[in-house]
Amino acid sequence: MKTVKTDYLARVEGEGGVRIRFRGDQVRDVQVRIFEPPRLFEAFVRGRSYAEVPDITARICGICPVAYQMSSCAAIEDALGIRLAPEIGELRRLLYCGEWIESHALHVFMLHAPDFLGYPDAIAMAREHREIVLAGLAIKKAGNAIIRAIGGREIHPINPRVGGFHSLPPRSALVELIPELESAHQAAMQALQWLGRLNYPDYEGDYEFVAVDGGDRYPFIGTGLISNRGLNISARDYDAHFEESQVPHSNALHSRLRARGAYVCGPLARFNLHFDKLSEGVREAARRLNLTPPCYNPFKSIIVRGLEIAFALEEAIGLIRRYHDNGDAFIAPPSAASTSTGYGVSEAPRGMLYHRYRVDSAGLIRDAKIVPPTSQNLASIEHDLARVAPRMISLTHAEATRLAEQTVRNYDPCISCATHFLQLTIER
Amino acid sequence: MARAGKPKLAVWKFTSCDGCQLSLLDCEDELLEIAGQVQIAKFVEASSAAIRGPYDLSLVEGSITTPDQAEQIRQVRRQSRALVTIGACATAGGIQALRNFRNVPEFIAAVYARPEYISTLSTSSAIADHVRVDFELRGCPINRHQLLEVIAAFINRRRPALPNYSVCMECKRRGTVCVMVAKKIPCLGPLTHSGCGAICPAYGRGCYGCYGPAQTVNAKALADAWEAAGASKIEMHRVLRSFNANAAEFRSAAETLDENG
Numbered sequence: 001m002k003t004v005k006t007d008y009l010a011r012v013e014g015e016g017g018v019r020i021r022f023r024g025d026q027v028r029d030v031q032v033r034i035f036e037p038p039r040l041f042e043a044f045v046r047g048r049s050y051a052e053v054p055d056i057t058a059r060i061c062g063i064c065p066v067a068y069q070m071s072s073c074a075a076i077e078d079a080l081g082i083r084l085a086p087e088i089g090e091l092r093r094l095l096y097c098g099e100w101i102e103s104h105a106l107h108v109f110m111l112h113a114p115d116f117l118g119y120p121d122a123i124a125m126a127r128e129h130r131e132i133v134l135a136g137l138a139i140k141k142a143g144n145a146i147i148r149a150i151g152g153r154e155i156h157p158i159n160p161r162v163g164g165f166h167s168l169p170p171r172s173a174l175v176e177l178i179p180e181l182e183s184a185h186q187a188a189m190q191a192l193q194w195l196g197r198l199n200y201p202d203y204e205g206d207y208e209f210v211a212v213d214g215g216d217r218y219p220f221i222g223t224g225l226i227s228n229r230g231l232n233i234s235a236r237d238y239d240a241h242f243e244e245s246q247v248p249h250s251n252a253l254h255s256r257l258r259a260r261g262a263y264v265c266g267p268l269a270r271f272n273l274h275f276d277k278l279s280e281g282v283r284e285a286a287r288r289l290n291l292t293p294p295c296y297n298p299f300k301s302i303i304v305r306g307l308e309i310a311f312a313l314e315e316a317i318g319l320i321r322r323y324h325d326n327g328d329a330f331i332a333p334p335s336a337a338s339t340s341t342g343y344g345v346s347e348a349p350r351g352m353l354y355h356r357y358r359v360d361s362a363g364l365i366r367d368a369k370i371v372p373p374t375s376q377n378l379a380s381i382e383h384d385l386a387r388v389a390p391r392m393i394s395l396t397h398a399e400a401t402r403l404a405e406q407t408v409r410n411y412d413p414c415i416s417c418a419t420h421f422l423q424l425t426i427e428r
Numbered sequence: 429m430a431r432a433g434k435p436k437l438a439v440w441k442f443t444s445c446d447g448c449q450l451s452l453l454d455c456e457d458e459l460l461e462i463a464g465q466v467q468i469a470k471f472v473e474a475s476s477a478a479i480r481g482p483y484d485l486s487l488v489e490g491s492i493t494t495p496d497q498a499e500q501i502r503q504v505r506r507q508s509r510a511l512v513t514i515g516a517c518a519t520a521g522g523i524q525a526l527r528n529f530r531n532v533p534e535f536i537a538a539v540y541a542r543p544e545y546i547s548t549l550s551t552s553s554a555i556a557d558h559v560r561v562d563f564e565l566r567g568c569p570i571n572r573h574q575l576l577e578v579i580a581a582f583i584n585r586r587r588p589a590l591p592n593y594s595v596c597m598e599c600k601r602r603g604t605v606c607v608m609v610a611k612k613i614p615c616l617g618p619l620t621h622s623g624c625g626a627i628c629p630a631y632g633r634g635c636y637g638c639y640g641p642a643q644t645v646n647a648k649a650l651a652d653a654w655e656a657a658g659a660s661k662i663e664m665h666r667v668l669r670s671f672n673a674n675a676a677e678f679r680s681a682a683e684t685l686d687e688n689g
Contacts, residue, residue, distance in 0.1 A: 015441065015472075037443045037493045037494050037497070037548055038536065038539065038548050039443065039524065040524070040527060040535045040536065040539055041539075042539050043530075043534075043535035043536075043539055044523065044526050044527075044535075048666065049663075049666065052666065052670070055636065055670070056523065056670070059445050059447075059522075059523045059568065059671070060445060061445050061446070061447075062444075062445040062446045062447020062448065062449075062450045062569060063446060063447070063450060065445075065447070106450075106453060110453060110474065111474075114476075120475050120476045120477030121468075121471075121474050121475030121476065121477060122474070123459075123460070123463045123468060123474075123475070124475075124477070126460055126463075130460075133460070134460075137456040137457075137459065137460075138456070140454075140456055141456040141457070144454060144456070152627040152628070152630070152631050153569075153624070153627055154454055155447040155448075155450060155451065155454070155569040156447060156568065156569055156638070158627050158628050158631060158633065158636075159631050159633075161633075166628075166631050166632045166633040167631045167632040167633075329632075405476065
């Protein structure tokens with residue numbers, strides 16, 4: 001029996017590995033092993049004030065702290081019955097655009113693109129593709145500039161709070177970002193052509209795609225979930241439709257749809273479900289790359305991230321132009337009359353992020369549930385690996401490892417988030 | 429080969445959110461220049477290539493929460509000329525140290541349906557509890573400008589020039605009016621190590637101590653000031669028991685509040 005094994009998956013956030021075992025030419029089993037130590041956040045927030053939760057859950061992930069803050073705030077506001085002023089919702093959308101731009105640029109240019117060209121990292125890639133790496137860094141910087149202006153800092157922003165923000169950034173501090181965002185948009189549109197010329201493995205999966213229902217807009221924060229196979233539910237009904245199970249080889253839980261099993265969330269899901277809500281310019285760019293929904297090739301998620309970067313930059317520029325700083329920064333939360341439960345869903349860069357909190361009348365958290373996107377995609381990552389694995393038989397171990405890692409990276413897994421991941425073992 | 433002469437930098441991860449090592453990738457303007465001056469020999473989050481030690485400088489993120497990690501950090505120390513911890517997890521146990529004050533099996537049962545599959549220690553401890561540390565860079569997360577200073581200092585074999593006064597000094601330098609005096613917003617700034625640039629008060633909220641304790645602190649005086657601002661001891665206790673809960677000065681300040689009810 002042969003085994004292909006990667007002890008530590010590189011260029012992913014957090015620690016994990018992959019083990020693929022073969023019997024002859026048949027794939028025997030695939031395990032994505034997550035050994036990032038358990039991080040127990042759902043237990044840490046118990047007994048804490050609801051006001052502390054966005055600061056605590058941000059620490060689940062240094063790459064997508066805004067997502068954790070936004071899903072936390074949405075769920076707690078739901079529990080407390082707070083209805084946000086529309087302007088606050090728009091400023092949160094702008095902050096979230098910053099995180100998509102920063103996180104996608106990191107993944108596309110620094111982590112995933114080197115797989116397609118056979119480099120160990122972006123620094124080695126920069127020796128022959130300096131322009132594209134510099135463009136990626138400039139785009140990433142523009143995203144971070146948005147987060148810093150609104151949130152106070154790029155990692156673990158301090159300004160978001162339940163009910164809104166501690167303070168509204170002055171309009172001038174956002175308007176002055178527009179030239180940098182416009183130039184990043186131009187760089188992103190050019191980078192899309194470069195991404196379109198990469199070699200894509202000929203592979204398609206049979207997926208159910210799940211994403212937040214964004215109403216008539218491309219989704220960031222929402223109240224419902226939809227899929228390409230008829231799911232259409234309120235976030236409040238998440239637990240009735242999804243289940244999480246624990247597997248011995250992983251410190252991350254696996255999530256499934258109770259009715260149909262594995263599913264996919266993230267950029268490909270959003271693109272396939274919400275293509276019509278992208279701007280005309282981004283849709284046209286997608287068509288020029290022959291990429292229109294439905295797309296079932298997970299390797300092309302790197303192009304979709306590029307499209308979402310361009311979209312988020314356009315969206316950010318529009319949101320800044322419409323922004324005014326003369327409203328209230330937050331709505332003071334009412335004191336809870338009795339214990340109540342709130343639900344929040346939003347679109348982290350790597351996919352849907354579900355939070356649920358039970359808040360008591362003293363404002364303390366009694367119970368919390370957090371389902372990160374990587375837990376939701378793990379079952380599909382294992383399915384993809386099992387279907388790609390037969391191609392590994394004819395490859396050298398180094399090539400097989402690279403294909404396995406690239407397959408995992410299609411999902412931009414965030415292992416730190418999911419443990420509450422990567423190493424490749426291929427037994428042949 | 430000319431590259432062989434460059435100092436070797438390694439980045440290590442223990443239990444953490446990856447945010448502090450991301451700070452290195454967030455140096456968008458400086459990253460390629462850094463890569464020109466040092467050999468990034470091991471950085472799993474950014475590269476699938478790794479060069480064997482010994483390393484001139486190891487940056488260590490995260491706290492020790494498993495038996496394997498306690499062994500691995502000793503191996504990292506043996507391979508490193510200088511070892512610098514980056515961030516609150518590596519320096520004080522981080523948010524994970526909340527487990528030090530509670531019942532861990534109960535915590536695991538709250539998160540995992542099959543606790544028997546999970547291997548973890550009952551404490552989250554700082555790197556310095558296990559091995560000698562040459563410098564501790566504070567913050568949850570660290571400040572990337574301070575990280576660049578630390579890298580430059582160790583490569584040039586000098587001490588980093590980073591102040592250890594409190595956040596209050598940074599508010600003065602930034603021209604922020606004291607939120608506690610002017611708006612009666614409870615603020616942990618007087619107890620908290622500088623480095624962030626006093627962001628929170630500039631955004632109209634009190635400091636919540638994410639850079640850990642400053643060098644000399646007077647927790648009793650601050651507790652009285654919090655009370656005068658209308659904040660309860662329970663609130664101050666909560667702030668102390670957050671991202672640097674196991675840092676000695678914060679731990680003892682919280683315990684003093686416990687004793688005084």
